[in-house]
Amino acid sequence: MEKSTIVCRCEEINIEEIELAIKNGARTFDDIKRLTRCGMGPCQAKICMNPVREIIATYTNTPLEDIPPPRLRMPAIPVRLGALANGVEDFKESSIASVFGESVEDGDEQNDESV
Amino acid sequence: MEADVLIVGAGPAGISAALTAEKFGAKVILIDESFSPGGQLRQQTQYFSNLPTGYAPDIGLKVIETLIKHLYASSVQVYTNHTMIGAYKNGMIGVTDGNKTFPILARANILAPGAQEEAKIFPGWTLPGVMTAGAAQILINRESVLPGKRAVMIGTNNFAFTVAKQLHDCGVTIEAFIEEKSQITCSDGILRDELKHVPVWTESTVQIAQGTGQVERVSVHTPEGRKEIDVDLICISNGFTPILEPFVIMDCELTYKKHLGGWVPLYNEKLQTTNPSCFIAGNAAGITDLGPILLTGEIAAISALEEIGILNSEEAEIERRKRWLELEKLENTAVCQARKNLIASSRSRQSPLTKSK
Amino acid sequence: MVMNKMTKVFDCIIIGSGVVGSSIAYHLSERKKYEILLIDKSYPLSGTSGSTQAWVWVHSKTPNWYGELSMYSAELYAYLEKKIGDFEYKRTGGIAPFYNEGDRDKALKLAEEQGKVGIKIDVLTRDEVLEKEPAVSPKIAGATFSKWDGNLNPFRLVELYIRAAKKNGVQCSFYNRVTSIKKVRGIFHVETEQGVFQGNNVILAGGPWSKELGKMLGVYIPVRQVRGQILITEPLKPFLKYTIGGVRQTDNGEVLIGYSKEEVGYDRRTTLDVMQQTARMAIDLVPALAKANIVRAFSGIRVIPEDGLPIFGEIPGIKGAYIAVMHSGITLSAIVGTLMTELLIDGETSLDISRYSLKRFSNLPNRKI
Numbered sequence: 001m002e003k004s005t006i007v008c009r010c011e012e013i014n015i016e017e018i019e020l021a022i023k024n025g026a027r028t029f030d031d032i033k034r035l036t037r038c039g040m041g042p043c044q045a046k047i048c049m050n051p052v053r054e055i056i057a058t059y060t061n062t063p064l065e066d067i068p069p070p071r072l073r074m075p076a077i078p079v080r081l082g083a084l085a086n087g088v089e090d091f092k093e094s095s096i097a098s099v100f101g102e103s104v105e106d107g108d109e110q111n112d113e114s115v
Numbered sequence: 116m117e118a119d120v121l122i123v124g125a126g127p128a129g130i131s132a133a134l135t136a137e138k139f140g141a142k143v144i145l146i147d148e149s150f151s152p153g154g155q156l157r158q159q160t161q162y163f164s165n166l167p168t169g170y171a172p173d174i175g176l177k178v179i180e181t182l183i184k185h186l187y188a189s190s191v192q193v194y195t196n197h198t199m200i201g202a203y204k205n206g207m208i209g210v211t212d213g214n215k216t217f218p219i220l221a222r223a224n225i226l227a228p229g230a231q232e233e234a235k236i237f238p239g240w241t242l243p244g245v246m247t248a249g250a251a252q253i254l255i256n257r258e259s260v261l262p263g264k265r266a267v268m269i270g271t272n273n274f275a276f277t278v279a280k281q282l283h284d285c286g287v288t289i290e291a292f293i294e295e296k297s298q299i300t301c302s303d304g305i306l307r308d309e310l311k312h313v314p315v316w317t318e319s320t321v322q323i324a325q326g327t328g329q330v331e332r333v334s335v336h337t338p339e340g341r342k343e344i345d346v347d348l349i350c351i352s353n354g355f356t357p358i359l360e361p362f363v364i365m366d367c368e369l370t371y372k373k374h375l376g377g378w379v380p381l382y383n384e385k386l387q388t389t390n391p392s393c394f395i396a397g398n399a400a401g402i403t404d405l406g407p408i409l410l411t412g413e414i415a416a417i418s419a420l421e422e423i424g425i426l427n428s429e430e431a432e433i434e435r436r437k438r439w440l441e442l443e444k445l446e447n448t449a450v451c452q453a454r455k456n457l458i459a460s461s462r463s464r465q466s467p468l469t470k471s472k
Numbered sequence: 473m474v475m476n477k478m479t480k481v482f483d484c485i486i487i488g489s490g491v492v493g494s495s496i497a498y499h500l501s502e503r504k505k506y507e508i509l510l511i512d513k514s515y516p517l518s519g520t521s522g523s524t525q526a527w528v529w530v531h532s533k534t535p536n537w538y539g540e541l542s543m544y545s546a547e548l549y550a551y552l553e554k555k556i557g558d559f560e561y562k563r564t565g566g567i568a569p570f571y572n573e574g575d576r577d578k579a580l581k582l583a584e585e586q587g588k589v590g591i592k593i594d595v596l597t598r599d600e601v602l603e604k605e606p607a608v609s610p611k612i613a614g615a616t617f618s619k620w621d622g623n624l625n626p627f628r629l630v631e632l633y634i635r636a637a638k639k640n641g642v643q644c645s646f647y648n649r650v651t652s653i654k655k656v657r658g659i660f661h662v663e664t665e666q667g668v669f670q671g672n673n674v675i676l677a678g679g680p681w682s683k684e685l686g687k688m689l690g691v692y693i694p695v696r697q698v699r700g701q702i703l704i705t706e707p708l709k710p711f712l713k714y715t716i717g718g719v720r721q722t723d724n725g726e727v728l729i730g731y732s733k734e735e736v737g738y739d740r741r742t743t744l745d746v747m748q749q750t751a752r753m754a755i756d757l758v759p760a761l762a763k764a765n766i767v768r769a770f771s772g773i774r775v776i777p778e779d780g781l782p783i784f785g786e787i788p789g790i791k792g793a794y795i796a797v798m799h800s801g802i803t804l805s806a807i808v809g810t811l812m813t814e815l816l817i818d819g820e821t822s823l824d825i826s827r828y829s830l831k832r833f834s835n836l837p838n839r840k841i
């Protein structure tokens with residue numbers, strides 16, 4: 001197939017770019033993702049997951065079953081930030097720190113932790 | 116929100132699970148991301164005869180209509196436009212309705228997200244007018260929109276023939292089937308016969324789809340040389356693969372089973388995943404037909420109820436075995452065998468059904 | 473493949489190919505004196521360096537000599553980009569907002585301290601912040617601001633470090649976990665899944681895995697693992713000019729959001745709890761983000777030395793063994809790579825680095841291996 005064929009339509013990554021990443025030592029979908037942005041777009045690899053795995057399999061002569069899917073992440077579908085922020089009335093504890101807050105605490109990081 | 120059982124996905128498997136769990140006395144919440152329950156069965160106009168006891172053979176959208184009627188007559192709380200997007204630290208499933216995001220507290224979860232169609236790449240596959248067979252089916256059967264006038268179908272599996280036939284019935288000219296393998300893979304003789312006027316190009320692959328702003332032409336590499344035809348629709352039927360996101364979010368282990376559609380969550384004969392609070396049903400547990408899909412919903416519900424003590428183990432075992440026996444009769448042999456292998460491999464895991472962080 | 477691994481003795485073996493290890497590999501290789509091997513248990517960017525907001529953050533780093541080190545690194549990035557290629561370094565200027573007027577005195581004190589080492593900080597009023605960055609919420613009381621802060625693309629940076637290092641002859645062995653390190657007659661034997669490599673010098677650059685690497689040499693590395701969870705929006709029209717404490721916009725329009733801290737070991741899962749807290753923080757800071765779609769969340773495991781300050785230099789008591797581990801690897805990689813190269817090859821550094829020595833922890837009461 002022509003090397004310029006698009007594989008990841010969200011980020012417009014083609015076969016050549018994926019093969020180059022593999023040539024540079026990438027072995028998993030996630031390796032390729034970090035090098036090329038393949039699978040990082042709005043669909044989060046839902047479409048290109050298996051085409052990319054097939055390219056890795058062919059290029060590295062590895063059985064398809066030995067090539068794991070990319071790390072699938074939350075949120076399972078895109079969600080508006082506002083919808084994410086609403087719904088939990090009060091956070092019992094917060095893990096959010098403040099850049100400013102840290103700088104004025106004389107390096108005492110313990111105060112920023114909530115575990 | 117609280118329930119005994121939370122079911123994610125209101126396709127045939129999810130509804131079947133919900134009705135079964137409710138029948139045995141559980142408080143059930145059923146969520147689905149769509150505006151309506153029914154899942155992909157809502158656009159299936161083909162006839163299904165291989166159904167479990169208690170189901171009358173009918174076309175897909177009638178089967179689901181009946182199920183939905185039962186669902187709304189039951190005590191199951193149905194939330195449409197509710198999507199599982201993640202999980203909380205304590206293992207509770209998080210759901211959004213588009214305005215807020217909140218946990219649903221359930222003693223057991225049944226995940227039935229279904230399957231998605233496999234893409235197929237070739238030069239020009241991103242042009243408008245190139246779509247999956249399932250997308251074309253939604254357009255004609257649900258939206259009443261004709262996706263094109265002259266089409267080729269890539270793939271010759273049962274779904275390819277099903278959709279080609281439906282397109283043909285809507286007046287779309289199917290110019291050809293394009294098949295990589297040396298023969299047609301569709302096992303349905305009647306369907307094949309109904310479309311016998313359509314040429315099938317075996318050992319053939321799409322070289323390129325071309326057009327300005329929309330597909331206009333497709334070139335196909337065939338054993339007889341290059342063939343080029345004018346089309347405005349290219350349908351891809353490259354099979355289905357289980358939707359994995361909800362399972363990964365819930366820390367369920369995955370395994371690879373080609374005959375079940377590729378990567379699939381690992382589960383035991385109770386349809387329990389490696390996260391003991393999560394059960395699996397439907398196409399997510401392996402791509403199969405409607406009959407087995409409905410039965411996995413029932414089995415998952417029975418197991419979930421056993422897990423939380425609503426059913427005792429003996430009752431559950433009897434109910435489960437009945438359904439597994441029926442499932443074996445209805446399911447394609449290769450799929451059923453792959454399922455058995457998967458269940459056997461879950462048994463041989465070193466620390467069965469417990470997973471460290 | 474790395475040849476002659478049984479007999480060859482490398483001048484330097486670097487363990488860990490994150491932003492710190494790959495920077496050291498690149499900077500060392502620029503001198504063309506050393507034969508260098510870079511080893512990683514996985515593939516570059518699979519760890520902390522590939523899961524970061526990638527701020528090059530200077531102005532609020534205290535004490536001020538640590539701020540100064542960060543400033544020098546920011547200075548170097550501008551030149552580095554000319555040598556190894558475009559890694560989207562932008563000195564956008566950084567805004568660290570505060571929400572209580574009572575914090576203004578603290579801000580002024582910070583500005584005074586950092587001013588002593590040449591980091592100019594403006595303490596802004598609410599209106600001044602909003603004039604600079606209209607998208608920020610009027611709920612803030614003010615902010616500290618400095619031109620020194622910015623951000624970069626960590627994927628490009630690490631890739632370019634490694635590409636340049638390879639061009640200079642550095643050998644790389646990825647997907648190869650180190651299982652033990654022994655020193656035999658002055659030579660380090662680094663045992664890996666793919667065989668033993670020998671080196672005259674060894675540098676531990678394992679980030680959050682430094683503790684394990686230290687154990688192999690019998691040294692306690694006092695670091696903690698702190699998870700951070702980050703949300704990413706769909707690409708949005710450019711609307712944030714500055715790097716804001718907690719939020720930044722990338723070149724392709726995505727907004728990265730997050731500043732959470734949890735000590736959960738190597739667990740890299742994200743949780744809706746923190747994602748929702750992060751979402752609320754973001755809306756409190758930049759209200760317009762409420763309408764943006766979040767397409768992905770990810771987490772990274774920061775490595776934070778017990779006193780918060782970088783640890784780099786020779787490991788006390790083991791000649792030829794070095795360490796470089798720090799929280800702000802993205803900010804500091806350029807200066808740390810430079811100083812480590814001077815230390816190894818010249819035997820002296822252009823800045824005094826004794827403050828950063830592991831030695832400062834030698835009196836730790838609960839020192840354990």
